[in-house]
Amino acid sequence: MVDAAIAPGGQRVAILGGATDQLIISIATIDQPGLPKLALGDVEAVSVRWAGNDFVLARIAYWESFGPRASVRYERSISVAPDAKPVARMLENADTSRLLNQPVIGITEAQPAQAMMLTLIENGGAVGTQDTRIKRKGASGVSLGLWKVNPATGRGQLVERGNDDTVGYSVDLAGQPRVRLDIDEINHRFSVFGKSQGRGAWTQVWAGGSYESRRNYYGYSEPDDSIYVAQAGRLVRMPLAGGAAEPLGQPNAALPVGLVWDEHRNTAIGIAMSGERTTYDWLDPEVGAVAGVLTRAFKQQEVSLAGWSRDRSRFLARVAGPASPGVWYLYDRSRKEVSPLADEYPELKGLPMGVTRWITYKARDGLEIPAYLTLPPGAKPDEKLPLIVYPHGGPHARDVYDFDYVAQFLASRGYAVLQPQFRGSWGFGDAFEKAGQGEWGGMMQTDLLDGVSALEALGHIDPKRVCIVGASFGGYAALAGATLHPDAYRCAASIAGISDLGLFIVEGARIYGRDSASVDELRQDLGAVSSERLIAQSPARHASDVRVPVLMIHGDKDTVVPPEQSRRMSEVLKAAGKPHELIILEDENHYLTKAANRIRMLEALEQFLAKNLPAS
Numbered sequence: 001m002v003d004a005a006i007a008p009g010g011q012r013v014a015i016l017g018g019a020t021d022q023l024i025i026s027i028a029t030i031d032q033p034g035l036p037k038l039a040l041g042d043v044e045a046v047s048v049r050w051a052g053n054d055f056v057l058a059r060i061a062y063w064e065s066f067g068p069r070a071s072v073r074y075e076r077s078i079s080v081a082p083d084a085k086p087v088a089r090m091l092e093n094a095d096t097s098r099l100l101n102q103p104v105i106g107i108t109e110a111q112p113a114q115a116m117m118l119t120l121i122e123n124g125g126a127v128g129t130q131d132t133r134i135k136r137k138g139a140s141g142v143s144l145g146l147w148k149v150n151p152a153t154g155r156g157q158l159v160e161r162g163n164d165d166t167v168g169y170s171v172d173l174a175g176q177p178r179v180r181l182d183i184d185e186i187n188h189r190f191s192v193f194g195k196s197q198g199r200g201a202w203t204q205v206w207a208g209g210s211y212e213s214r215r216n217y218y219g220y221s222e223p224d225d226s227i228y229v230a231q232a233g234r235l236v237r238m239p240l241a242g243g244a245a246e247p248l249g250q251p252n253a254a255l256p257v258g259l260v261w262d263e264h265r266n267t268a269i270g271i272a273m274s275g276e277r278t279t280y281d282w283l284d285p286e287v288g289a290v291a292g293v294l295t296r297a298f299k300q301q302e303v304s305l306a307g308w309s310r311d312r313s314r315f316l317a318r319v320a321g322p323a324s325p326g327v328w329y330l331y332d333r334s335r336k337e338v339s340p341l342a343d344e345y346p347e348l349k350g351l352p353m354g355v356t357r358w359i360t361y362k363a364r365d366g367l368e369i370p371a372y373l374t375l376p377p378g379a380k381p382d383e384k385l386p387l388i389v390y391p392h393g394g395p396h397a398r399d400v401y402d403f404d405y406v407a408q409f410l411a412s413r414g415y416a417v418l419q420p421q422f423r424g425s426w427g428f429g430d431a432f433e434k435a436g437q438g439e440w441g442g443m444m445q446t447d448l449l450d451g452v453s454a455l456e457a458l459g460h461i462d463p464k465r466v467c468i469v470g471a472s473f474g475g476y477a478a479l480a481g482a483t484l485h486p487d488a489y490r491c492a493a494s495i496a497g498i499s500d501l502g503l504f505i506v507e508g509a510r511i512y513g514r515d516s517a518s519v520d521e522l523r524q525d526l527g528a529v530s531s532e533r534l535i536a537q538s539p540a541r542h543a544s545d546v547r548v549p550v551l552m553i554h555g556d557k558d559t560v561v562p563p564e565q566s567r568r569m570s571e572v573l574k575a576a577g578k579p580h581e582l583i584i585l586e587d588e589n590h591y592l593t594k595a596a597n598r599i600r601m602l603e604a605l606e607q608f609l610a611k612n613l614p615a616s
Helices: 212-216 285-297 405-412 430-434 443-458 473-484 501-512 517-526 531-537 539-545 564-575 595-612
Strands: 003-006 012-017 023-029 037-041 044-051 055-065 071-080 086-089 104-107 115-122 142-149 156-161 166-171 177-183 190-194 203-207 217-221 226-231 234-239 258-262 267-273 279-282 302-308 314-321 324-332 337-343 355-362 368-375 385-389 416-420 461-471 492-495 550-555 580-585
Touching: 003 302, 003 314, 012 044, 012 337, 023 044, 023 055, 044 104, 104 166, 115 156, 115 166, 142 166, 177 217, 190 217, 190 226, 203 226, 212 217, 212 226, 217 258, 217 267, 267 285, 279 285, 285 302, 285 314, 285 324, 355 443, 368 405, 368 443, 385 443, 405 416, 405 461, 405 595, 416 443, 443 461, 443 473, 461 473, 461 595, 473 492, 473 539, 473 550, 492 595, 501 517, 501 531, 501 564, 517 531, 539 564, 550 564, 550 595, 564 580, 580 595
Parallel strands: 003 044, 385 416, 385 461, 461 492, 492 550, 550 580
Antiparallel strands: 003 012, 012 023, 023 037, 044 055, 055 071, 071 086, 104 115, 115 142, 142 156, 166 177, 177 190, 190 203, 217 226, 226 234, 258 267, 267 279, 302 314, 314 324, 324 337, 355 368, 368 416
């Protein structure tokens, strides 16, 4: 099970899943026999959603290679009929770059339903992404186009062309643009423009003042014709027509991690807050009551509402927990019935899982660091376990109360697993996040070491048997642990990790432009005011300091962290005569989507740890 969506009429459920990398779309008609299926072939299928009751929109990812070491990932949507027959490729007639994403940002309410989509339109040969513009010599630029697309034909009609700074839109249920999002190409400031009641010219509703402030925009609500933004540490509602901002929901110490949206009413109906588990401030009592029923039915697990019919008679819910792989259910409200749809990891059903609990500990500067600690199945209270420090990616992200297949895999092999929410992680307040700025190679890393010390003091682990494993930024942290703190760990394993920060900036500048907002934000995150600072924080520049074995695993089609980062680290480790292994996974992205490559990664990790940190 990868994804599922329920049709607005509540009679059909589209299910994306499959037992192998050859995923299929199944379309189940509730209370009727038959389950038509569409095999998608050897592609990366991302998600499914309905366009009215007559079409499923399947999101598919593709790659384009530029030589042996560079790839670009882009996404397209195809429409599928209820009998699981492919119908059309969406936006097939648009004059756009073939390497650009084309997100679906809304579905019209009137029948036949139309999909509202975005794509950048080429002007003179320039191409780009939604967040930035790629500048090429001699190019005249690009503009973002808002299109209305017919799922029955795949053909689109241009509704509006944005200006040079436009990066997004929000639309109403009629498909009319109501909100336009701009990022100034020169100073990278984020602004929100609106059309009250869909009429008149665009007027500025809110100005964030920086590129980072784009994260304070939470969306457009059609019933009250307002936008939701974070202002002065509080979520507020700002009418497009102007006037005073009104607080939304209950006051909280930290800003919400997201909103729960009702796509049928085009408004937010819940505010999601972060902690050990996600908690909700329900703005809609009816949906909140359904969430309450399911939460009580699935105690000790996280219940996420994944969609519902327009009349709210049937709901989809995903249920999971650290020791419970995700299962999707259909809840029939009138019958008060909960029916399982599919499992995300059916092969793991009934197997013993590690026990996860939430802890906090003090960093060396006094900052309180939360973390998840998972102990192996059947671990004894006084057992001194070998420890895997497993930092998350991002770094502007966090671990959640959910099933983590890597953490549970490590626990099943006899290791305690620590997942620290180090400074810079999201969901713990603005001050906590900003405390990580400029600390990639500094206190973010000592936060991990302080977690090891805290577990030693609790008597849970053997401090002489500790390795660090991570992916993405966590992979960087693993390499930083092996180089910047060479005596702290017995081994380090990096999956899709960053090794050379200077090279990482150059790679980003090559794709997005050296003056782009995303590259500028990366520089600010790194606190990189000098090449000396970049060198000091880059593991590849300290290969000679490595004293432990290093494993690196990287997908050859990783467009988030280029595989050149792991190749670079391998080269310098080889030159320094340090023990290491590099595994390049073919036809794989940053997230290790293919099951065969995930298995290969886990097998390599198991062998590496058995050799360098045996659990017994």
